[in-house]
Amino acid sequence: xxxxxxxxRVVDVHTRLVPDVDRHSGDVPGTPERLEREIVRSLVxxxxxxxxxxxxxxxxxxxxxxxxxxxxxxxxxxxxxxxNAGSRLRNLAASRADVHxxxxxxxxxxxxxxxxxxxxxxxxxxxxxxxxxEALESVGLPVLVHGGEAFPPATIExxxxxxxxxxxxSHFGGYPLAxxxxxxxIDLLETHDRCYLDTSFVRFRExxxxxxxxxxxxxxxxxxxxxxxxxxxxxxxxxxxxxEDAMRRAFTKNPARVIDALAP
Numbered sequence: 226x227x228x229x230x231x232x233x234r235v236v237d238v239h240t241r242l243v244p245d246v247d248r249h250s251g252d253v254p255g256t257p258e259r260l261e262r263e264i265v266r267s268l269v270x271x272x273x274x275x276x277x278x279x280x281x282x283x284x285x286x287x288x289x290x291x292x293x294x295x296x297x298x299x300x301x302x303x304x305x306x307x308x309n310a311g312s313r314l315r316n317l318a319a320s321r322a323d324v325h326x327x328x329x330x331x332x333x334x335x336x337x338x339x340x341x342x343x344x345x346x347x348x349x350x351x352x353x354x355x356x357x358x359e360a361l362e363s364v365g366l367p368v369l370v371h372g373g374e375a376f377p378p379a380t381i382e383x384x385x386x387x388x389x390x391x392x393x394x395s396h397f398g399g400y401p402l403a404x405x406x407x408x409x410x411i412d413l414l415e416t417h418d419r420c421y422l423d424t425s426f427v428r429f430r431e432x433x434x435x436x437x438x439x440x441x442x443x444x445x446x447x448x449x450x451x452x453x454x455x456x457x458x459x460x461x462x463x464x465x466x467x468x469e470d471a472m473r474r475a476f477t478k479n480p481a482r483v484i485d486a487l488a489p
Contacts, residue, residue, distance in 0.1 A: 235476045236487045237267035237455060238369065239395055239425040239447030242294070244271045244284035255451040257288045265455060266487065267448075268369065270297040270344035277324045278350075286339040295486040297344040297369055298334040300326035302353030306376050306384070319354075326353055328360035335364035341486045342367040342391075347384075348375025358388050367391035367483055369423070373400030378410040386417045391483050393421045393445060397436070400426055407432040414440045421483065423447030424475065425458065430465060437471040442482075444475045 243255035255272070269289060271281035282298045289296045303319040305312035321327060334340045343361065345353070345368055353361075361368060370381060370392055378398035385392055398410030411432060413420050425447035427433055436444050448458035462472055481488040 233473060233476045234489065235265040235446060235459060236480050237265050237448045237450070237458075238393060238445045238480050238484070238487075239423050240267040240269045240294075240450045241272050241452070242269040242285055242288065244281045244288065257292055257294070260294075260450060261292055266293040267295070267450075268297050268341065268484070268487070269294045270299050270369070273299075273346060273349045278326070279330070282334065282340070295341045295484070296339060297342050298340045299344045299346075299350070300331070300353060300357070301345075301350035302326060302347070302357060304347075304352035304354060306347035306352040306380060308380050308383070321354060321357075325351070326357055328356050331357060331360040331364060335366055340366070341484055342369065344369045346371040346376075348373070352384060358385070362388045362390050365390050367393055369393045369395060371400065372396050372398030372410060373406070374403065377406050378413055381410075382413055382417070386413070386420055389419065391419050391421065392417075393423050393483075395423045395447060396425055396449075397422050397427045397432055399432075402426070402428060404429050404432060408435075411436050411439070414443050421445055421479070424462065425449035426453065428461070433462070434465050434467055437465065437467045437475060441471045441474050442479055444471075445480045445483075446475045 241255060269285060271285050278299045285296045303321050303325050304316045368390060372378060372381060372394040373396055381394060394410050397407040399407035410422055421443050422436060423445045426449050448455040
């Protein structure tokens with residue numbers, strides 16, 4: 226565990242790792258060698274792609290052995306998450322293909338002791354069907370969900386928060402820099418007690434301070450590495466006008482309470 230000069234023990238719930246190490250040197254952002262030098266203990270997941278994620282997930286798990294990384298299995302689905310009339314019509318006829326995550330995939334990822342949860346980016350990878358969500362609910366591991374323009378907090382509430390598993394909404398639901406969506410995501414914490422927010426790419430002080438004051442037990446530190454440097458993301462938290470205990474909760478206590486592998 227990296228102990229920075231401010232004295233906090235910091236874990237990071239949002240780091241993307243490049244799985245194809247054969248084509249990248251250790252000096253490329255997102256490779257394990259680079260992240261191991263730069264980053265604190267972290268949840269990691271593979272970069273996005275169009276094909277089945279089984280190979281990439283297994284690569285991430287192998288690359289995490291002996292390093293301060295805890296892998297998330299990236300999952301996908303056949304459903305269009307946009308929520309408009311056209312997408313709802315298409316979803317009625319959509320069916321799972323071989324490239325999509327199946328319930329048995331979820332169970333395999335959950336029970337082979339290599340993965341600590343799941344990563345879902347519906348705007349890029351599609352939304353899983355009901356059977357997959359029921360499997361996620363059954364295994365009970367946390368799901369890190371990309372929150373932003375393509376999958377805003379209101380849609381997250383309608384499609385995911387009805388299920389009983391820990392849901393970590395990345396970017397306060399506001400990627401890229403949509404403060405109104407960030408405020409909506411903070412409001413979700415009032416009514417959904419298994420919903421959490423990660424701080425990656427939240428560049429506004431007011432939403433960060435509001436969440437840490439009103440819901441100090443529901444905010445997780447996330448850097449968004451390698452697109453953002455972890456130390457820069459940490460300094461954004463350290464400069465907030467909030468109690469030190471709220472920072473300590475975001476940096477360590479909150480994620481450790483939900484994700485066993487991140488505990489001291």
